[in-house]
Amino acid sequence: MSASHAPVPLYAFAMPDLLANLNPEQYAAVTLPDESALIVAGAGSGKTRVLTTRIAWLIEGGRVSPSGILAVTFTNKAAREMMTRLGAMLPINTRGMWIGTFHGLCNRLLRAHHRDAGLPSAFQILDSADQLSAIKRLLKANNIDDEKYPPKNLQYFINGAKEEGLRASRVDANDAFNRRFVELYAMYESQCEREGVVDFAELLLRSYELLDSNRALRAHYQQRFSHILVDEFQDTNRLQYAWLKLLAGEHSAIFAVGDDDQSIYAFRGANVGNMLDFEREFAVRHRIKLEQNYRSHGNILDTANHLISRNSRRLGKDLRTDAGAGEPVRVYEAATDQQEANWIVDEIRALLDQGMSRSEIAILYRSNAQSRVVEHALVAAGVPYKVYGGLRFFERQEVKHALAYLRLIDNPDDDTAFLRVVNFPTRGIGARSLELLSDTARLHQCSLAAAAPLLTGKAGAAVASFMRLIEQVRAETAPLNLPETVEHLLAASGLNTYYEQEREGQERLENLQELVNAAAAFAAEEGYGRDVPARSLPMAPGASAAPALTDDSDAVEVIDAGAPLVRQMTPLAGFLSHASLEAGDNQAQAGQDAVQLMTVHAAKGLEFMAVFISGLEEGLFPHENSAVEIDGLEEERRLMYVAITRARERLYLSFAQSRMLHGQTRYNVRSRFFDELPADTLKWLTPRIEAGARWGGARDNAGWGRDWFAPPSHIETALADKQRAADTGYRTGQTVFHNKFGEGTIIGLEGSGTDARAHVSFQRHGAKWLSLAVAKLQIVD
DNA sequence: GCCGGGCTAATTTTT
């Protein structure tokens, strides 16, 4: 019998320990009754601690068994952290618990119920790059002009639609261009279906639909997960919110933790509004604010509080600290970006001399391109540094090649994988042969692998020999465990030989060997014995195939009584999922103790003793593109807020009068954020010159962006006429022209009057929400 | 099939 039916207190006597050292707000949050609650957790307020302690407290008090918990995060790192901390608090095995990322948990769900979800048992996950190449292939196969329908945009469009919960059949299409997009979306869906692959958004949407359409399954999970805990709630998109709501049902309690002031991912679909929707729709009675900050000194917090108070529509929050005021926030104005970089390096050297370690120092910037100057200065000064945001392990080409072979072994219909390695290493299968093959496949509506035997002639022979290779590797690896399978494949595929002969192949070879290690580590971590073949399900017969859950309640029991659901995956399928869902470390160089360089976005969730925020110039930070985005300036301000609150003791702000950008010297004005910071926490190292004095005339905050992107007057006039003509004058499906982003299609409209917004899918810039009052959109007929 | 020149575009990013 599963533990879920008999929750038993584990260590009742340990409870005081668990709750010791919590401040009153934290305590209140952790010990809330069994109903939905919103925890507004400020930066550095012990958010993760509250989340994990809440879980521990629920389990310990016998309110729920570990299997009744579902805890969801956005990143694998956060999920791991939660499991580690929980494991330290309670003597339980956290591995079997449903703690993971949205995508990871959805993957688990779909593996367990792949049949009900309409997926093959060995379905594979496309990462963004795979998805893009699948889309390119789709366009090519159907002779579609990729100038007119850029693959990137189609990808954006498809993912955007999925994240709104919309299948192609339900997307609005009013003009020919838009209809074509929807049509391509539908074709993409059937291509994925045929190949047995799902993209990231599909994991979410598919599992949402699975629960939505299958009453028994839904009831089962709703009942099972009586407590759902969500981290970084402000980052959830609409589909994730809907998914949570569906899973919670009528009776489960959602413990949502988030910070509206740290919402910086609107551009990828995050909807802060989910916080208020949640309060309303779940009749939340408890909103608890965690405002006690354990990270930063007073001056730093005051600076952050003051800045963010400028934002409207906040839930409202002021961070406080028991630490003293500490050092003032130092501000430096440089003549050039190079001088700015040199100053930063000088200050860093002073900090290092004082004994601060390099890894406690971070240099933050708004966009990646800004790292170059700083890197130069660091190299010149001989200061070791680490840049975050490079290629990750599973994204390296040699690793992707190897994974493609593994995928083919598991699922030969995976055309993305097929095309990636059919001629790598080269085996004389050129573009001509592949064209023939893909024509054949299209004709028979089948995968490339399935079409291979139908191909005749020289091309047919070459492809057949490749298929024999795959077949042979498949047979040879049947008895092998996961790392052995990878090892064998590296040899049999010719990848090893290829990189051995390659002049600069040494590092790639090492990465391939590292892949074997990663496979071994994965197998060990998941508890697969060395004798478990990579493509077998180590379960009792009968339970190996996930029972199809229909409206038969007996079948539901089988799942609960069986082994953990993760075992519904073979080691290989699990490893491939792992590779797609967790691309690995995001750091370029490995260096031991190094100064940390990253974008502000990448710094979210981290903290450092000393933080430098560089490039604080109008157009850069706040970024000029944000000017035309809905609430763009407020999001930039939140971004600045996140940046400031990363610092524990030292905070340095800097900007440069001129900066090399896009090969040209740009002359910038200091960021408006300086005018929004409190004067008494700042210490100007260079003379502070009042805004406007240098450039003549005050800046117009209200018209953020208006001057910069004013379209030609004839467009403005035409637009004004149309706006006067009827309401906003826009409708979805219309093709519009934007002065900066070019042509796009309106895929959604919201609000009215000055608040009216349009969701526009641009051909070259992706989908953006634009304020109709600010952005000038010309209707193209 | 590979190399290199020319063209283009250049926020932020996890899964």
Next chain:
DNA sequence: TTAGCCCGGC
């Protein structure tokens, strides 16, 4: 400025 992509030539 520079990185990535495409196309043309060998």
